[in-house]
Amino acid sequence: MSTRPTSTDSAAAEAVEGVRLTRGFVAFLGALLLPAVAAVVIVGAATFVADEVYAAESGGEDVAGWKHTVVGICPIH
Amino acid sequence: MTALLRRFGAALAFRDFRYLWMANAFGQAASWALIVTRGWFIYREAGSPFLVGIATFAAMGPMLVIPPIVGVLADRYDRRTILTVAFAVELAQSSALLLLAVTGVIEVWMVIAMALVSGVARATSVPTSQATAASLVPPDRLLNALSLTASTQHGSRLFGPALVTPLLVYSDASAAFLVAVALYAFALYRIRLIGPQRMAQPAVRESFLQNFVAGLAYVYERPVLRLMILILICHCAFTMAFESLLPAFSADRLNAADEGFGALMMGVGAGALVASLLVSGLQTERARGTALIWTGIASGLGQVMLGLTTALPLAVGAAVLMGGAQAAFMTMGQAVTQSIATDAYRGRVASINSFSLGGMMATMNLANGAIAEHIGTQPILLVHGAIFVVIVLLTLIPATGRRVYGRSPAAVAGTAA
Numbered sequence: 001m002s003t004r005p006t007s008t009d010s011a012a013a014e015a016v017e018g019v020r021l022t023r024g025f026v027a028f029l030g031a032l033l034l035p036a037v038a039a040v041v042i043v044g045a046a047t048f049v050a051d052e053v054y055a056a057e058s059g060g061e062d063v064a065g066w067k068h069t070v071v072g073i074c075p076i077h
Numbered sequence: 078m079t080a081l082l083r084r085f086g087a088a089l090a091f092r093d094f095r096y097l098w099m100a101n102a103f104g105q106a107a108s109w110a111l112i113v114t115r116g117w118f119i120y121r122e123a124g125s126p127f128l129v130g131i132a133t134f135a136a137m138g139p140m141l142v143i144p145p146i147v148g149v150l151a152d153r154y155d156r157r158t159i160l161t162v163a164f165a166v167e168l169a170q171s172s173a174l175l176l177l178a179v180t181g182v183i184e185v186w187m188v189i190a191m192a193l194v195s196g197v198a199r200a201t202s203v204p205t206s207q208a209t210a211a212s213l214v215p216p217d218r219l220l221n222a223l224s225l226t227a228s229t230q231h232g233s234r235l236f237g238p239a240l241v242t243p244l245l246v247y248s249d250a251s252a253a254f255l256v257a258v259a260l261y262a263f264a265l266y267r268i269r270l271i272g273p274q275r276m277a278q279p280a281v282r283e284s285f286l287q288n289f290v291a292g293l294a295y296v297y298e299r300p301v302l303r304l305m306i307l308i309l310i311c312h313c314a315f316t317m318a319f320e321s322l323l324p325a326f327s328a329d330r331l332n333a334a335d336e337g338f339g340a341l342m343m344g345v346g347a348g349a350l351v352a353s354l355l356v357s358g359l360q361t362e363r364a365r366g367t368a369l370i371w372t373g374i375a376s377g378l379g380q381v382m383l384g385l386t387t388a389l390p391l392a393v394g395a396a397v398l399m400g401g402a403q404a405a406f407m408t409m410g411q412a413v414t415q416s417i418a419t420d421a422y423r424g425r426v427a428s429i430n431s432f433s434l435g436g437m438m439a440t441m442n443l444a445n446g447a448i449a450e451h452i453g454t455q456p457i458l459l460v461h462g463a464i465f466v467v468i469v470l471l472t473l474i475p476a477t478g479r480r481v482y483g484r485s486p487a488a489v490a491g492t493a494a
Contacts, residue, residue: 019290019291019293019294024297025293025294025297028293028297028303028307029293031307031310031433032293032306032310032429032432032433033432033433033436034436035310035314035433035436035437035439035440035441036141036142036432036433036435036436036437036439036440037436038436038440039141039436039439039440039443040138040141040142042440042443043134043138043443069447072447072450073443073444073446073447074443
């Protein structure tokens with residue numbers, strides 16, 4: 001069975017025998033997985049660069065823009 | 078009274094579900110009691126909101142990572158055993174905290190480490206519990222069962238902290254940890270009373286990854302299930318990621334910084350508790366579909382109303398409407414997904430719900446907080462609320478959408494378990 005959508009949701013056809021990576025399926029996976037991955041990446045990245053950003057701010061030095069951004073977005077940093 | 082109980086508590090007539098419901102109620106209360114106690118202890122010892130945030134993230138973060146693994150396990154092995162292990166771990170970590178506190182050797186890093194252990198156990202028990210509930214009651218009682226479970230989640234946010242707050246004020250953290258131990262012990266005892274859960278289709282011959290991808294493909298191949306999950310993701314993105322906005326909204330629009338935020342959160346919680354109990358009384362698929370449409374619209378409009386208010390009492394009223402509509406919509410949406418899924422896939426469907434919805438809420442909360450610093454909170458509340466109303470109306474147009482909302486004769490066949 002492919003991952004192409006079927007017209008019914010028959011309970012009898014419940015088994016998934018194989019998976020074909022259609023564009024629709026990949027887009028669907030993205031919608032499911034990317035938000036969780038993004039949240040983990042943002043908090044993880046903010047944890048790694050927070051000290052550098054705060055040290056730069058207190059010392060009046062420059063730091064990469066993306067580092068400022070992730071620390072600004074993350075609520076626990 | 079008996080008629081009311083029979084209607085609103087119909088699923089409680091099933092013994093195993095009753096045990097599961099009680100275990101969830103006590104386990105969730107213990108979990109919220111621990112969140113409050115950990116925050117109180119860490120702030121008192123270290124005086125650091127950052128460390129409190131780390132502990133909270135350690136407890137909540139596993140909900141983004143663990144469910145995909147748990148979903149596969151819950152479809153392979155006895156779900157009661159998985160729940161037993163999860164609650165036993167919760168009992169062990171809370172007992173360890175109690176022992177450390179009583180002996181006076183407790184330190185902040187230990188509390189954060191135990192928060193992580195607790196988070197992993199909770200990320201295991203929540204989707205497993207949802208999948209188990211669906212197999213303990215007949216399909217026509219599923220919405221009632223999930224509504225009762227949802228009401229314990231909302232009620233525990235009030236009940237758990239209410240149990241330990243006086244202890245923290247008049248005693249210390251060890252008394253609060255003792256309460257959590259007692260609650261988890263009772264929850265574990267109740268889980269052990271549930272009968273063994275026979276697996277409909279254990280797929281142990283396939284690899285773990287194959288099982289996980291098969292669950293994703295299973296959802297993708299079912300148009301009603303797929304659309305329902307996508308609508309729930311949109312709901313989380315546009316109406317449920319508001320928590321990072323409320324402190325600034327209270328201060329800027331309501332001129333009530335601290336008391337405004339607390340009042341709005343209580344309004345959301347009270348609305349959610351009442352609505353999840355009311356939804357438990359819906360008995361037909363068509364009634365559930367109608368309620369799904371109206372609560373979806375109310376969820377978006379409630380947020381728009383909140384964005385337009387400048388007076389605290391009106392804002393609290395909008396928060397009650399918003400919280401009630403959101404909780405009802407999520408509960409009914411999850412009932413739709415679980416009623417479509419067959420038992421062999423329920424663990425994975427519940428886990429897909431957990432990580433996709435939790436991930437979207439976490440990401441949108443992060444993004445909303447950052448965007449609000451530039452454009453303020455009001456535009457976000459107004460635009461996002463309006464977008465979700467439009468999404469609900471648009472999804473009523475295609476035949477698949479009408480089936481999601483129980484508007485098509487094929488809906489019954491499409492959602493049969």
